[in-house]
């Protein structure tokens with residue numbers, strides 16, 4: 001979602017006449033798009049602001065602003081701590097940036113746009129020309145209020161976009177040469193439930209499936225409590241829906257899941273995995289797991305490891321619980337000592353890495369259909385792409401095949417990527 005928001009920001013700055021640069025010293029405008037999910041993400045922004053302060057001292061006309069969740073989380077306190085900031089803009093207001101920049105240039109005052117959660121439905125359509133794969137938000141905000149999470153406070157309640165509006169955008173993307181759409185939302189499996197009409201997630205998939213030049217449909221993130229049979233059936237009913245699901249489990253302990261207010265049990269999750277693996281050939285399942293949540297005992301953590309061993313996720317994004325003000329978990333008893341949480345995180349990462357690598361072994365010598373997404377930034381003539389089930393494949397080839405579906409034989413692997421040789425047709 002943040003990646004998409006950055007594109008919306010960039011698009012508007014282009015319309016204001018700015019050009020992109022990688023050189024901070026050459027910039028006349030610096031915008032940090034930020035995340036408040038964990039304190040760690042924020043600390044990196046604070047240290048970056050320290051560097052930018054020096055640039056601003058040398059170049060008084062430099063405009064500096066903070067966009068995204070940190071603006072909404074810290075609000076005007078950011079102006080007190082970082083006196084040189086010109087503006088702060090919350091996620092729901094980023095589509096006003098063009099006006100905001102003009103306001104700052106004219107009035108030379110500090111500007112804050114916060115709250116206003118309904119606003120985000122009016123979207124700026126970032127330029128996607130030449131993109132093989134494009135992110136497309138289908139909803140904003142989240143109404144789940146998991147007890148650890150700040151998203152509902154910072155991005156507001158769930159608001160689905162109109163089905164017709166999304167389809168129109170996918171058609172435009174397809175006409176511009178895009179081959180894959182990635183539908184994004186905090187809980188895409190909830191799509192449409194807040195609209196008073198026939199729009200459902202499965203209807204949306206059905207309609208996109210019929211758009212000719214779109215070859216692949218992906219979506220993130222799915223929530224176990226809303227993953228219905230109707231949605232699972234879409235994988236086999238609509239051939240363009242890729243066999244990959246990101247289905248965050250968070251913990252292997254029912255006690256912790258309940259404290260987290262996740263709305264499902266381990267048994268529900270296990271049943272979903274069984275159904276998905278039975279009904280969708282080659283499906284890969286990725287997940288998010290958090291350790292060190294309040295009241296997580298060594299036993300609870302062991303349950304998480306056991307579940308990870310049992311399910312054998314293709315990949316897991318692992319996090320150490322970070323207390324966030326306003327959330328219910330912030331005030332919970334039995335907060336876990338940081339040292340213990342760190343140890344658990346390290347143990348979990350080591351454990352999952354072995355599983356991820358082992359999972360990739362089975363691809364050796366297989367032939368995969370890969371959508372060529374671009375050139376590797378490290379090596380010349382090295383391309384990267386994805387299999388339909390979301391495995392990254394690296395292989396040699398020339399960049400004029402970017403955007404095409406090619407056949408690749410897999411000759412190597414590690415825990416994150418597959419290595420292949422392209423087959424000539």
Ligand code: SAH
Nearest residue numbers: 037148149186221248288290319320321322
């Ligand atoms: N809407 C998505 C996730 C969005 S946040 C979902 O519910 O699946 C991405 C991940 O960040 C979450 O799945 C969770 O594992 C992690 N996360 C969220 N809040 C956190 C916190 N306070 N501390 C640590 N990790 C957190």
Ligand code: SF4
Nearest residue numbers: 142144145146149151
């Ligand atoms: Fe946060 Fe839970 Fe909503 Fe995901 S589903 S954004 S973790 S509140």
